[in-house]
Amino acid sequence: MKDFLEELVKQYRPSAGEGKLADYIPELSAQDPTTLGISVRTCDGEIYSAGNCPERFTMQSISKVITLILALMDQGEKAVFERVGMEPTGDPFNSIYKLEQAPGKPLNPMINAGALVVSSLIKGSTVEERLGRILSLVQRMAENPNIGLDYAVYYSERATGFRNRSMAYFLKEFGMIEDVEATLELYFQQCSIAISCDDLAQMGLCLARLGENDAGEQVIPRELARLVKTFMVTCGMYNASGEFAILAGIPAKSGVSGGILASVPERMGIGVFGPALDEKGNSVGGVRLLKGLSRELNLSIF
Amino acid sequence: MKDFLEELVKQYRPSAGEGKLADYIPELSAQDPTTLGISVRTCDGEIYSAGNCPERFTMQSISKVITLILALMDQGEKAVFERVGMEPTGDPFNSIYKLEQAPGKPLNPMINAGALVVSSLIKGSTVEERLGRILSLVQRMAENPNIGLDYAVYYSERATGFRNRSMAYFLKEFGMIEDVEATLELYFQQCSIAISCDDLAQMGLCLARLGENDAGEQVIPRELARLVKTFMVTCGMYNASGEFAILAGIPAKSGVSGGILASVPERMGIGVFGPALDEKGNSVGGVRLLKGLSRELNLSIF
Amino acid sequence: MKDFLEELVKQYRPSAGEGKLADYIPELSAQDPTTLGISVRTCDGEIYSAGNCPERFTMQSISKVITLILALMDQGEKAVFERVGMEPTGDPFNSIYKLEQAPGKPLNPMINAGALVVSSLIKGSTVEERLGRILSLVQRMAENPNIGLDYAVYYSERATGFRNRSMAYFLKEFGMIEDVEATLELYFQQCSIAISCDDLAQMGLCLARLGENDAGEQVIPRELARLVKTFMVTCGMYNASGEFAILAGIPAKSGVSGGILASVPERMGIGVFGPALDEKGNSVGGVRLLKGLSRELNLSIF
Amino acid sequence: MKDFLEELVKQYRPSAGEGKLADYIPELSAQDPTTLGISVRTCDGEIYSAGNCPERFTMQSISKVITLILALMDQGEKAVFERVGMEPTGDPFNSIYKLEQAPGKPLNPMINAGALVVSSLIKGSTVEERLGRILSLVQRMAENPNIGLDYAVYYSERATGFRNRSMAYFLKEFGMIEDVEATLELYFQQCSIAISCDDLAQMGLCLARLGENDAGEQVIPRELARLVKTFMVTCGMYNASGEFAILAGIPAKSGVSGGILASVPERMGIGVFGPALDEKGNSVGGVRLLKGLSRELNLSIF
Numbered sequence A, B, C, D: 001m002k003d004f005l006e007e008l009v010k011q012y013r014p015s016a017g018e019g020k021l022a023d024y025i026p027e028l029s030a031q032d033p034t035t036l037g038i039s040v041r042t043c044d045g046e047i048y049s050a051g052n053c054p055e056r057f058t059m060q061s062i063s064k065v066i067t068l069i070l071a072l073m074d075q076g077e078k079a080v081f082e083r084v085g086m087e088p089t090g091d092p093f094n095s096i097y098k099l100e101q102a103p104g105k106p107l108n109p110m111i112n113a114g115a116l117v118v119s120s121l122i123k124g125s126t127v128e129e130r131l132g133r134i135l136s137l138v139q140r141m142a143e144n145p146n147i148g149l150d151y152a153v154y155y156s157e158r159a160t161g162f163r164n165r166s167m168a169y170f171l172k173e174f175g176m177i178e179d180v181e182a183t184l185e186l187y188f189q190q191c192s193i194a195i196s197c198d199d200l201a202q203m204g205l206c207l208a209r210l211g212e213n214d215a216g217e218q219v220i221p222r223e224l225a226r227l228v229k230t231f232m233v234t235c236g237m238y239n240a241s242g243e244f245a246i247l248a249g250i251p252a253k254s255g256v257s258g259g260i261l262a263s264v265p266e267r268m269g270i271g272v273f274g275p276a277l278d279e280k281g282n283s284v285g286g287v288r289l290l291k292g293l294s295r296e297l298n299l300s301i302f
Helices: A002-018 A060-081 A097-101 A112-120 A127-142 A151-160 A162-173 A180-191 A197-208 A222-235 A238-247 A284-297 B002-018 B060-081 B097-101 B112-120 B127-142 B151-160 B162-173 B180-191 B197-208 B222-235 B238-247 B284-297 C002-018 C060-081 C097-101 C112-120 C127-142 C151-160 C162-173 C180-191 C197-208 C222-235 C238-247 C284-297 D002-018 D060-081 D097-101 D112-120 D127-142 D151-160 D162-173 D180-191 D197-208 D222-235 D238-247 D284-297
Strands: A037-042 A047-051 A193-195 A252-254 A259-264 A268-273 B037-042 B047-051 B193-195 B252-254 B259-264 B268-273 C037-042 C047-051 C193-195 C252-254 C259-264 C268-273 D037-042 D047-051 D193-195 D252-254 D259-264 D268-273
Touching (some): A002 A037, A002 A047, A037 A197, A047 A197, A060 A112, A060 A127, A112 A180, A127 A180, A127 A193, A193 A197, A197 A222, A197 A259, A197 A268, A222 A238, A222 A252, A222 A259, A222 B222, A222 B238, A259 A284, A268 A284, B002 B047, B002 B284, B047 B197, B060 B180, B060 B222, B060 B252, B127 B180, B127 B197, B151 B180, B162 B180, B162 C162, B197 B259, B197 B268, B222 B259, B238 B284, C047 C197, C060 C112, C060 C180, C060 C259, C127 C197, C151 C180, C180 C193, C193 C197, C197 C268, C222 C259, C222 D222, C238 C284, C259 C284, D002 D047, D002 D284, D047 D197, D060 D180, D060 D252, D112 D162, D127 D180, D180 D193, D193 D197, D197 D222, D197 D259, D238 D284, D259 D284, D268 D284
Antiparallel strands (some): A037 A268, A252 A259, A259 A268, B037 B268, B252 B259, B259 B268, C252 C259, D037 D047, D037 D268, D259 D268
16 A cells, blocks of 8 residues: 555656645745655554655645534534535635625635634634634644644735735625634634644544544544535535546545645545645645545545 | 335425425426425335325436436547536526636536536437437436427427527537537427436436446446536535535435436435425425435435 | 828827737628728818728627617617616626626617617617618718618628627526517628718717708707717727726727727717727727827817 | 705705615714705806705715825826726626726726725825825815814724725735725725815816816816816716716716715816715715706706
8 A cells, every 4th residue: 555655646746747836825835846745544543654745734724624613513503504605616715706796605614705704603712712722623633732833824824815804804894704803813823733644644534434533532523524524525625626526536625735634434534745736726746646546446435 | 114205205395385486487387386205216126205296397407417428428528528617606507607707618517508518519410319319318227218308398498498598609609519509409308308206216226326227237337427426416406506415415416397316326316306496496395305314314425 | 180180090000010800700800900090070061081991891889879879769768778777887898797697787788788689679670671770870870871781791790699699698588688589680780881981970970960960950869969979988989988088088989890980079070990909899090099189189078 | 046956956855765874884874864955166156055065074985086186196197097997887886896807906996996096096104194185185176274084984984994994905915005004094084084065066166177276276287187077977976977977967976975076167066965875875866966957057068
């Protein structure tokens, strides 16, 4: 399996040349674009990794999965889905257009507008407390108590995130967010949580086992573990989710750092990293690697 | 199981009162809105039905699944997906807006614009021959050689389908369709194929068994059976597909006649009918029935 | 004045190099892009021309001014403006997007959708009779009984006008047009009326004199002559109308053939021709020439 | 004339019942909706007023005319129109959609997005200095040195202007605005400048005389006085500008306070006030009054 993974990485690494590094967050543009790595953890307890993964990179949009789980645990499905929809969209992740058409309720929790609303629903009396609760959930899913923020990325995002700030004030206008600045603060922080491919694989495994971690702890309610995997299939890869569902068929969530969290129900968790992105914001090499792996190991859920 | 199904039908029938009959095709508006029925065929060979299903009703958008399969068999994935995308959309099924933004290539084959392109790709030297090939595929999937057109509905659709005609000429402008009038003819005919709930259940079973019918014939290539089920999950229930994936988790395709084709991989095929529609075009009672059934029998693929 | 005009033409002819010939109507793409000419007829009876104008070219969108006048004479303001709006739009002339947002009522009569609705309102029991009435109005405004159709352009437009056909069926869906094919026939014919720069100047003069022609005949009611000049200012130059109002300040209507009809109230009518178009569909040289002329002679109405 | 104006006011006052008070700025919602008043100052030195005008009300969007003039005086046409367009739009004044389609450059200076860009271009080392320069221009146009801010309205707008804040950050994302918070501060202040109907009439007179005030001072360059009147015709009445041009034909700019500044070239300046607004944001009674006045006195420029 290890050799097989190394072979796949070798095969798909050159495709990174077709992508480019994220440039809108300065910290993300200073990486080696040909980096490509993968970690796998199976329900049978096997652990594999291949390629070259950096020690840590930021979660970015992958954090939307975590905050959705936490908001649902905090507020319940009814309260959350009154403020954010369940529908995939053909629009880019940072589009504001649909918000204007049907005022205020973002189409789903995996686009930025929806994720901002979701973050505003996480309980805690201060931003610090709310971040602490997010970090705690990530740590328990990944079974790694050392996960924390990458402050350089956080400061960088906070200083340049004008479009997210625009979006948040737009949502405020329609009463979908209470405290805009606190929500933005939390959002920039959750995006800056630093993890490794191993962490992602372990988190994917937790979802694959319906929310149970290695220690047998039910970290996430079974029903919610299923629910977020559904969102990962329909909206997890931005507006390339449909194609990814067809060609890979694995619940997955990508971030503009180049990381991807994937979870094959009852089989395995997968973490992938490759910083060169396609025009929709997904890791070029990472997507190819997952499609190849799914085809070879017959991982599609369909 | 039969009693269980009757119980479910009884439970969800009143919800039909929240919907209304399709009025844009005159033939569809003359039905009893409280009709609700279901047929189930399992991989173990069991057959159940409950409620009151009409003897036949038209496929409408359910036919998009069939023509997609046939176009893929005729032209291959590459040729088909050069002309139609794989992405779900938050827009209504008959929206023309996105076409104008990214000229000519419809977002997916389950919206009208995409289905028109798909129909234009089906092989045959005449409209009759092409319709014959569609009918033949439906008959083999349903294992019912008597399936044919409902001509009253067909004439009615042809006489009033201005928006589809508009869409087809728009696609012609961008070279995505060759012969507009022949394509529209075929499209109105495929929508008017008359089937029963039993037929739908048998078709769903064929997809659930990766394209094999009762006689052991591989009616559809295994890979394509999987592919269309993926589209059914991401785009099968119009712009309520995301919610249906969360709450039911079953590959399904609805039509404005009130029918729904559903397929639970390796378990069963389901046909549902209830003509009162919600504002997105899905059967109100049918959707509730499938969500309830999925919850009770734990049918979600996620 | 003649020398002055020749000087202006010489000055602005090179700008044609920045534009390109219309290619969507085959007949329009076979012209010399550096052609540029102008005719002027003043309220004092003076007649000037300069540059090289072809003997005849087709009216294209300039005909929208004529059909608007005729529809208003036929049906009255109330009936016409129930079906078409009065607002300029930032969208391109052939956009269908806004129609979908606010179903069916085109924003104004100078975009294609609005012009189709207007054409459908012209009285006459046959297309021939309706075209005859349009031609008669053009002939009386231009005081040239020999104006007729360019049939080669007409056949060409009819064979390739898929987008207009799409638009017309979209309008039919919302009940804004009765007989789609008859309306399209008339529309393609009105666009193919062949005129010269002199004809345009004479027509502009008629509008400048509030609808009176040389013979003292009140060809157009005074109120309507004023009304169409207002539309020419707010929407006459497609989605460059605002800039043209600022920089020239003259009521004008352009067509993709490269012609422009302009009318300076109580002063003069102007006809311009230059087939190289900018990206919004206006004659590059023609627009420059009119801006220069307005600046030199202080023609702005503002 | 005085009697004639009183008659008109009496005639159109009841129409106010069809509108409603602006509710998005709390300070604006506490007025008598049946208030309707008008002031007229002619180039011949005559002064009239009728109806009941409040002593002062805020400029709101009327201030967009003033800041456009000042920005053009400060930066020149080239620099200003590189950042804001000249085209009218069929979209509402607070729409963000078009910004997303053609990133960053607002369609014109009379919609909020464009006005924010314009305000950011006004010279001055502090917000106070820049506001001082705006106030000074208003005072010289109105020949009233006592014009100042209504601080209650200003604080109210600043506290609730989420949509404008959203818009400003969106523009920042595309580099169209430098200092977002300073720009917003200035924008909320300019909207809160308090004037009377007499002030508006005097300002309209200044524009009617091509920028010259009573004292013979050339307050505004002649060319700019003409330019802003053109914008007032094409975009001054939000997305009802086209209809107002047809039915009144007078350069005018409205604000959501219910005021309207109007200027008839070489004839008169007009100030109108009526706080009940139609759905597009224009004073219901004010618009009717101006249309009636234009028809009676033949004021249309077309």
